[in-house]
Amino acid sequence: MMNISDKELGEMEKGYRATMINSLPGFKCLQLVGTMSENGHSNLGIFNSIFHLGASPALLGMIFRPDSAHHDTLKNIERTGLYTFNNVTESFYQKAHQTSARYPSGCSEFVECGLTEFFIPEFEVPFVAESTVKIVLKLCEVIPIKANNTTMVIGEIAHILLSENLIGNDGYIDHQKAKTVTVAGLDAYFNADLVARLHYAKPNLEPSIMEKFKR
Amino acid sequence: MMNISDKELGEMEKGYRATMINSLPGFKCLQLVGTMSENGHSNLGIFNSIFHLGASPALLGMIFRPDSAHHDTLKNIERTGLYTFNNVTESFYQKAHQTSARYPSGCSEFVECGLTEFFIPEFEVPFVAESTVKIVLKLCEVIPIKANNTTMVIGEIAHILLSENLIGNDGYIDHQKAKTVTVAGLDAYFNADLVARLHYAKPNLEPSIMEKFKR
Known part of the structure; x- marks a missing residue:
């Protein structure tokens, strides 16, 4: 067993520490x-700090970093009050x-990364067509986190789009x-x-x- | 494709809705x-609303529900300022x-559930011996979330304990x-x-x- 103290964490090279934490x-x-x-330009970003907050009302939380490549995402959410969550599958990870x-701001990641925009009439916000589980969220609460200048965004689930055969x-x-x-870390993808x-x-x-749910 | 609106979500039977969301x-x-x-009694609870907040300082967040079975966990964290995260493996899921x-309050889940307490001299807080990645956290910030009366707890990583051969x-x-x-939902465990x-x-x-990290 290896012991790593907070002092040792503090002395690690920055990239090594970021990958480890x-x-x-x-x-x-x-x-x-x-x-x-x-x-009216579409924007798309990948996030891995997403968590369940409650089922009634149906709320999901996420974290934005101050130095994120996704600064446009937060700006757009605050402006329109709407955003989508789209799952990632092995076929397009x-x-x-x-x-x-x-x-650069103004570039659509849909175009740059080769993913397909998809809309439904009720909401003026893009889904990822390739995703098999799609969710619309309405902005509910924005909470600044003092500890490290990040921002927590809470959304209420407004719409779900998925194949019926995925629901038990x-x-x-x-x-x-x-x-x-x-995902584990920033770059390791798993089935x-x-x-x-x-x-x-x-x-x-x-x-x-x-009984119906064992390997 | 199946469309589920917020109205339909609101009309779902409570248990069905909780499982879906x-x-x-x-x-x-x-x-x-x-x-x-x-x-001086040990307490142990399972949580799945845990997320990365930042690497420098090394911060992890978690969510407590107001009606949680784990009310002792939050009380203990606020009193001692210390808690551990212990990963779950297939051998003891x-x-x-x-x-x-x-x-009941005062019962140790270690004893009731057949898991083994483990301590190191530096910290008066129990690890799960069976876990292969063990972390000590020091309480950093408690944030009440108005949207649904949950509580966000932020901790700074104070110590890590794991086998050296797990680190690349x-x-x-x-x-x-x-x-x-x-885990997906409240009860589905996956490798x-x-x-x-x-x-x-x-x-x-x-x-x-x-190259070194492909299947």
């Missing part, structure tokens, strides 16, 4: 975030990763069937392989596997 | 959080899931080698299988795979 907590929730600029490059009898969405990938779904845990009851 | 964003970062009570049961030349921590599992690591993305440069 980014990969430390394990697999993360990955989404392509679609927005629309003031001039390299194009999704490419959206993290620092394209109990509402469970099957991301292995959707071919959703996950996920079901171990099992477990029943709701109660004291004095042994953990147990749902 | 929890599984909607895909794979999530999973950690067992270890704390110590006022009376059922025990990890069992910590989500509502045990560039600082990358290999969670597939660590056998870390990921991760590397697709590839990609090089840092730049405009006018094609996405490319790191």
Whole structure:
């Protein structure tokens, strides 16, 4: 076992430390975030600091870094109040990763990275056509985080678009069937392989596997 | 393609909706959080709303729900300022899931769920011995979220404990080698299988795979 103290962390070379800390907590929730600029230009960025906040109301959170390549995304969300989450699959993960490059403001990452815009009449905000699970969010709350000058953005789910065969009898969405990938660190992409779904845990009851959801 | 509007979401049966919304964003970062009570009792809870905030300072965030089975965890963190993150592997994911049961305050989930406490001299807070990546966090900031009465807790990484062979030349921590599992929704556990690591993305440069990190 190796012990790494906060002092040793502080003395690490900057890139080494960034790679280590980014990969430390394990697999993360990955989404392509679609927005629309003031001039009606589509914008797309990849984010991996996304988290569930609650089901009722249905809220998702995400973090923006002050030095992000995705400064246009936050500006567009604050201006229009609308954005989309689009899952990433193995068939286009390299194009999704490419959206993290620092394209000049006004360039559409859809065009630059070879992904396809998709719209529905109800919302003036772009989806990624290649994604198998698409979500529209309405801006709900913006919270500045003092600790490191990042910004937390909370959105309420306004619309979901996905194939019916991804939804189980109990509402469970099957991301292995959707071919959703996950990410560790900033650049390591993974497929996920079901171990099992477990029943709701109660004291004095042994953990147990749902029969229909085991490998 | 199936369209689900916010109106339809609002009309769903509560359990169905919770399962759908929890599984909607895909794979999530999973950690067992270890704390110590006022009376010196160990406490352990499973969390899946964990996210990277920054590498310098090294900060991780997590969300507490107001109705959580883990009310002791937040209380302990606020009292002691210390907590641990411990990854979950396939070898004990059922025990990890069992910590989500509502045990009475004062019960140790280590004992109830069959997991092993582990301490190092520098910190009075329990790790999970079975975990292959262990982190100590010092409380940094507590932020109340108005949108749904949840609480965001930010911690700074104070110590890391892991096997040296999990760390790559560039600082990358290999969670597939660590056998870390990921979760979708509240109860679906997955192993991760590397697709590839990609090089840092730049405009006018094609996405490319790191030779040492492809399947």
